[in-house]
Amino acid sequence: MLPIGVITHLIFIWRRPEFRSDFWQRYGWVPTMDQQPLVVHAASVGEINAVADMLSQLAKASTMPILVTTTTATGRDRCIKLFADYPTIMHAYMPFDMGVAQRLFLYRIKPRGLLLVETELWPNMLRLWQARGLPVWLINGRLSNRSARGYSRLRSLSKTMLANLQRVLVQDKASARRFTWLGAEAAKVQIMGSVKFDIALPETKTSLNTSQWLLADDTCWVCGSTREGEESILLQAWAKMDAINNGLLILVPRHPQRFAEVADLCESSGLPWQCYSDTKADNINQTGRRVLLVDAMGLLIDFYGLADVVFVGGSLAAKGGHNPLEAAALGKPILMGPHTFNFAEVCELLQQAGNLQFTSAGQLTEQIPALMADAEKRQLMGQAGQQLLAEKRGATAAYVQMISQQFGA
Incomplete structure (x- = not known):
C-alpha cells in the first residue's frame, strides 16, 4: 500500500506547484x-x-x-x-x-x-x-x-x-x-x-507607492479576500455607481491562482483597470471610476489601510466569509454578504457594535455610494469596530x- 500512497502523493504534488x-x-x-x-x-x-x-x-x-x-x-x-x-x-x-x-x-x-x-x-x-x-x-x-x-x-x-x-x-x-x-x-x-481580537497591525500607507493609481480626491473601496463569483458582482456594481465621480475599486483575490481569471473579468468590465504588479502602466491614473487588481500576496492589510469602505470576501459567495477583524482594527466601515458562517459570532458582534453592515449583490449599488457620501457615518462605524476590539482583547x-x-x- 505504501508505494501506491507515495505515487498518489507525487501526482498530487505535480498538479499543485505550491506543494513542490x-x-x-x-x-x-x-x-x-x-x-x-x-x-x-x-x-x-x-x-x-x-x-x-x-x-x-x-x-x-x-x-x-x-x-x-x-x-x-x-x-x-x-x-x-x-x-x-x-x-x-x-x-x-x-x-x-x-x-x-x-x-x-x-x-x-x-x-x-x-x-x-x-x-x-x-x-x-x-x-x-x-x-x-x-x-x-x-x-x-x-x-x-x-x-x-x-x-x-x-x-x-x-x-x-x-x-x-x-x-x-x-x-x-x-x-x-x-x-x-x-x-x-x-x-x-x-x-x-479569540487571539484575533488582539490583532497587532503594522503601520500602513507607508509601503505602497499610491501615486500611480490613487488620486487625491478619489473614494477608495477595497474588496479583500474575494472568491470565485464575487469579482464579477463587485465590478458590475461599481460600473453602475454613477453617484461616485472619481473612485478606485481595489480587488484583492484570496488565491493567487485566480489572478489571471480576475484580470479577464476586469478586462471584460469595460472599466479602466490595471494590475498592481504592472508598475509601468498608467491605465487608471485618470478621473472616473477605475479598478486596481492586486496580483500579489501579503498586502491585504496595507490596502485596507487605504480604504474608505471595506468589503470582506467569501461572503457573497457561499464560502463562509473571511476575517473582518483586520479591517475593524484599522477603523474601517465594513460590508459583508450573507454567508459569514466561518466568523458568525465575530460578524454578529461587529454588526451589533455598528461597525459592519450586511449586504447583497443588489444592495451594493446603494450602500457603497451612501457610505462614500457620509464621512461622519464612516468615522462612527470605524470607531465602533476599534472600540469592540479594545473590549475583547x-x-x-x-x-x-x-x-x-x-x-x-
Whole structure:
C-alpha cells in the first residue's frame, strides 16, 4: 500500500506547484534542531497572522525554539517575513498525514509539544504524537456549524482525534458546544476568546507607492479576500455607481491562482483597470471610476489601510466569509454578504457594535455610494469596530502564560 500512497502523493504534488517547494519536507525530512522545539502548526496565512503576536511574545520571553509549520507556500512566506528578526522561530512544512512521514518528522526534531491553530485535526499525526506521550493542544479553536456537521459524518474518527488532544482551547461558546458535541471531553474544553481580537497591525500607507493609481480626491473601496463569483458582482456594481465621480475599486483575490481569471473579468468590465504588479502602466491614473487588481500576496492589510469602505470576501459567495477583524482594527466601515458562517459570532458582534453592515449583490449599488457620501457615518462605524476590539482583547496574554507554564518557555 505504501508505494501506491507515495505515487498518489507525487501526482498530487505535480498538479499543485505550491506543494513542490521543499519537496522532502512534505515527507518528514525536515532540518534537525539542537534543542527540542515547541511545534506550532498554522496551516496558512490566516492562521499565521492570528498567532503572530502570541509567538513574538513567547520568543521575547524565552530562548525556547519554536518551529512553525505550515501547509501552504504562502503561509511559509508570511511566516518568514513576520519572524525574520526572531532567531528562535523557524519554519518547516508539516509533512503529509502519512505514518512514515510523521514518524520521520518526530524522529528528526524530537519536539516537546504541539499547538494546532484553529481546526487542524489530522488522524495519523494525532495518533503518533499521543503514542509518544507528547502533549497536543488545540488553540484559538473554532468550529463552524457546517464543519461540525462534516466531522459528525465520521463521528468515531472525530471522537478519537479529539481524545488525543490534551486541551481544546476555543474562541467562543458556540465552538465549545460543537467540540463537546463531537466527543471532546468537557473538562478539556475551555473558552479563551479569540487571539484575533488582539490583532497587532503594522503601520500602513507607508509601503505602497499610491501615486500611480490613487488620486487625491478619489473614494477608495477595497474588496479583500474575494472568491470565485464575487469579482464579477463587485465590478458590475461599481460600473453602475454613477453617484461616485472619481473612485478606485481595489480587488484583492484570496488565491493567487485566480489572478489571471480576475484580470479577464476586469478586462471584460469595460472599466479602466490595471494590475498592481504592472508598475509601468498608467491605465487608471485618470478621473472616473477605475479598478486596481492586486496580483500579489501579503498586502491585504496595507490596502485596507487605504480604504474608505471595506468589503470582506467569501461572503457573497457561499464560502463562509473571511476575517473582518483586520479591517475593524484599522477603523474601517465594513460590508459583508450573507454567508459569514466561518466568523458568525465575530460578524454578529461587529454588526451589533455598528461597525459592519450586511449586504447583497443588489444592495451594493446603494450602500457603497451612501457610505462614500457620509464621512461622519464612516468615522462612527470605524470607531465602533476599534472600540469592540479594545473590549475583547486579552486572549493572547492568557495563552502566553499557559504555554509558558506547560512547555517551559
